[in-house]
Amino acid sequence: MTYGTLALTLIFVLIPLVLSKTLRLDLERDTLIATVRSIVQLIAIGYILKFVFDSESFIYILLMVALMIVAATLNVRKKGKSIPGITWKVAVTLIFVEVLTQGILIGFSITPATPQYVIPISGMVIGNSMVLAILFLNRFTSEIESHEDQIELILSLGGTPKQAIHTRLIQAIKTSMIPTIESQKTMGLVQLPGMMSGQIIAGADSIQAVQFQLLIVFLILTTAAVTSIAQGFLSYPTLFNERYQLLQEGRTR
Amino acid sequence: MEREAAIEFTGVSMKRGEQEVLKGVTGYFPKGKITTLVGPSGAGKSTLLKLCNGLLSPNTGEILVLGKNVEEWEPVELRTRASMALQSAPMISGTVEENLTLPYALQGAEVDVEKMRKVIQEVGLDPDYLQRDSRDLSGGQRQKVSIARTLLMEPEILLLDEITSALDRVSRQEVEELIAHIHKTFGTTIIWITHNLEQAERIGHYTWVMIDGQLIEQGESSLLNESTDPAVQQFVRGINL
Numbered sequence: 001m002t003y004g005t006l007a008l009t010l011i012f013v014l015i016p017l018v019l020s021k022t023l024r025l026d027l028e029r030d031t032l033i034a035t036v037r038s039i040v041q042l043i044a045i046g047y048i049l050k051f052v053f054d055s056e057s058f059i060y061i062l063l064m065v066a067l068m069i070v071a072a073t074l075n076v077r078k079k080g081k082s083i084p085g086i087t088w089k090v091a092v093t094l095i096f097v098e099v100l101t102q103g104i105l106i107g108f109s110i111t112p113a114t115p116q117y118v119i120p121i122s123g124m125v126i127g128n129s130m131v132l133a134i135l136f137l138n139r140f141t142s143e144i145e146s147h148e149d150q151i152e153l154i155l156s157l158g159g160t161p162k163q164a165i166h167t168r169l170i171q172a173i174k175t176s177m178i179p180t181i182e183s184q185k186t187m188g189l190v191q192l193p194g195m196m197s198g199q200i201i202a203g204a205d206s207i208q209a210v211q212f213q214l215l216i217v218f219l220i221l222t223t224a225a226v227t228s229i230a231q232g233f234l235s236y237p238t239l240f241n242e243r244y245q246l247l248q249e250g251r252t253r
Numbered sequence: 254m255e256r257e258a259a260i261e262f263t264g265v266s267m268k269r270g271e272q273e274v275l276k277g278v279t280g281y282f283p284k285g286k287i288t289t290l291v292g293p294s295g296a297g298k299s300t301l302l303k304l305c306n307g308l309l310s311p312n313t314g315e316i317l318v319l320g321k322n323v324e325e326w327e328p329v330e331l332r333t334r335a336s337m338a339l340q341s342a343p344m345i346s347g348t349v350e351e352n353l354t355l356p357y358a359l360q361g362a363e364v365d366v367e368k369m370r371k372v373i374q375e376v377g378l379d380p381d382y383l384q385r386d387s388r389d390l391s392g393g394q395r396q397k398v399s400i401a402r403t404l405l406m407e408p409e410i411l412l413l414d415e416i417t418s419a420l421d422r423v424s425r426q427e428v429e430e431l432i433a434h435i436h437k438t439f440g441t442t443i444i445w446i447t448h449n450l451e452q453a454e455r456i457g458h459y460t461w462v463m464i465d466g467q468l469i470e471q472g473e474s475s476l477l478n479e480s481t482d483p484a485v486q487q488f489v490r491g492i493n494l
Contacts, residue, residue: 149343156308156337157402158329159359167345243307244328 010035053115061115065122069094072130080137080235089234090133097129097226098122101219110215121219124195128220132176132227140172140235151246161240169236173228180224184217193217256283258317259410259442260305260335262468265314267300274300275311276466282410282459287436287443289457289474291450293488296463298446299340302412305444306335319409329360336408340415342399344387349373349398352387356406369405375438376401376431393424400431411435413445417452429456450477450489464488 013035020027052060073091080086102118102125104110111117144151147168154164187193192200195216199209241247258281267275274297282288282305290298303309304316307328316323318335333356344352353373357364370380376397382390390398396416403411413432417425433456436443447453453460457474462485469484470476477489 149339149341150345152308153339153343153345154355154359156306156332156339157356157359157406158333160329163359243310243324245308245310 049115049119052119056115061118064115064119065098065126068123068126069098072126072133076130076133076137079134080141082141083137083235084238086137086235089231092234093133093227093230094126094129096230097223098125100226101125101222105219121216124216125219125223128180128223129227132180132224133231135179136172136176136228136231137235139175140169140232143168143172144239148246155244155246161237161244161246164246165236165239169232173232176228177224180220184221187213187217256281256286258282259284259319260444261317262301262304263315263317265301265304265311265316267297267304267309267311269300274466275304278314278463278466278468280461280468280471282442282444282461284442285440286458287432287445287456288459288461289453290444290446290461290463291448291453291477291488292461292463292469293491294448295465297466298463299414301463302337302414302444302446305410305412306337307331308337333360333406334408335410335412336403336406337412337414338396338399338403338416340418342392342395342416344390344395344398347387348383349378349385349387349390350383352398353383353402353405355402364405372401372404373398375404375434377427391424393420393427396420396424396428397431400428400435404435407439408441410442410444413443415446415448418448425452432456453477462488 013031016031017028019025020031048064052064069091072094073087076090077087080090083089102122105117105121106113111121144165151164151168155161193213193216196209196213199212200206239247261281262278265275265278266273278297278301290301292298300309304311304323305318307323307326310324318326318331323331345355350369351358353369354364369383373380373382378394378397378401382394382398387395387398400413400416417428420428429452432443432445435441445453445457454474454477460470460472460474460476461468462470462477462480462482464484469488470480470482476485480486480489
């Protein structure tokens with residue numbers, strides 16, 4: 001694609017701008033900011049990736065992955081403020097998921113240990129892990145709020161925190177994983193995944209594109225399961241104290 | 254006359270956030286008696302009950318349960334000996350039997366089926382109810398199952414948090430009779446939060462009147478009509494109006 005044809009794609013920005021203005025949706029400013037930001041951010045990351053790919057340095061790969069983990073952690077922590085120590089719990093989960101997935105991919109020689117493979121795959125793994133962590137935390141906190149009487153019931157009958165939270169934890173893990181599983185069921189029927197579409201447009205063999213997409217699909221399944229379960233089992237103990245009391249902000253010591 | 258205390262509070266205060274919900278409470282619940290806990294909403298009654306079985310801890314002060322500091326009790330042991338029935342009578346999803354056996358299941362123990370059938374009858378339900386889905390129970394039936402569940406644990410102290418407030422007159426009377434029967438049969442110490450002063454006088458031997466986080470008065474249940482404390486008189490008048 002030439003820069004001239006790329007410039008023509010701005011027609012797709014012009015359409016919503018005109019519609020917003022005509023229908024007084026008042027979205028012109030946000031649309032323009034989003035457009036400028038996406039252009040600047042994507043061009044910047046394009047040059048950064050080019051530099052990292054050319055250098056083929058392990059340190060730069062590590063730096064890129066670390067940056068992704070930090071950005072994802074900061075994003076997730078906003079959603080889990082009510083859980084003590086949420087920052088390190090999210091960071092540990094993301095690091096674990098990244099090490100596990102790259103360990104399998106590189107360890108079994110499924111993908112080479114080059115920046116061209118490690119960085120995009122890490123981006124997809126960490127990005128999905130971030131979304132899953134947010135989904136899980138939203139669900140887990142609402143499960144606790146809406147079933148506080150049941151948690152209290154089990155504690156009052158002599159149950160341990162683990163017994164008291166078990167059903168809520170399993171429910172939150174299942175619910176946060178369902179969108180991933182459901183979207184994979186319709187993949188190829190309702191939508192062509194972005195990465196696969198990108199490869200096909202770029203001229204890659206469609207069967208090869210499918211093979212890589214399958215790799216990502218399976219990877220995301222593991223990411224979803226490990227993220228939810230790790231978040232759950234790291235989070236629940238901090239909701240109780242050593243006296244088997246359910247802690248709420250300002251409720252108990 | 255000084256009675257033996259099942260639970261004793263000394264200078265107990267507690268905050269929830271910035272709000273002080275209990276302010277220097279000092280008093281006792283006599284052993285083997287029914288004590289009713291009355292007071293307006295927000296007086297700190299439910300918080301106080303939860304302190305009795307360690308679901309909450311005080312910020313200051315000391316609570317002795319059966320002669321031992323509440324903080325020194327192993328939480329599971331304390332909660333099986335001072336057992337609580339909650340206002341909403343929460344049930345786990347499943348049958349009545351699964352709900353009744355829950356305290357045993359939590360300890361990895363098996364419940365004596367005969368004992369379970371006996372207890373369900375004690376609370377006025379037919380043993381056929383054991384196989385019913387807990388979601389199909391009425392409010393009164395839920396409360397009875399909730400009480401049966403705590404009774405199966407054979408607690409020395411029964412903590413009841415407004416268990417009749419959501420019930421109709423007939424169910425309320427049945428639950429009242431049940432509690433009187435339990436007390437008579439097992440000699441259990443019962444601490445019962447109620448909004449109903451008639452009920453408090455009728456069934457309670459002893460009463461605590463709490464207002465705004467403070468224990469205003471404690472004594473024989475007749476104090477509700479005989480108290481000379483202006484705050485208690487005002488509270489009783491307000492309820493009876």
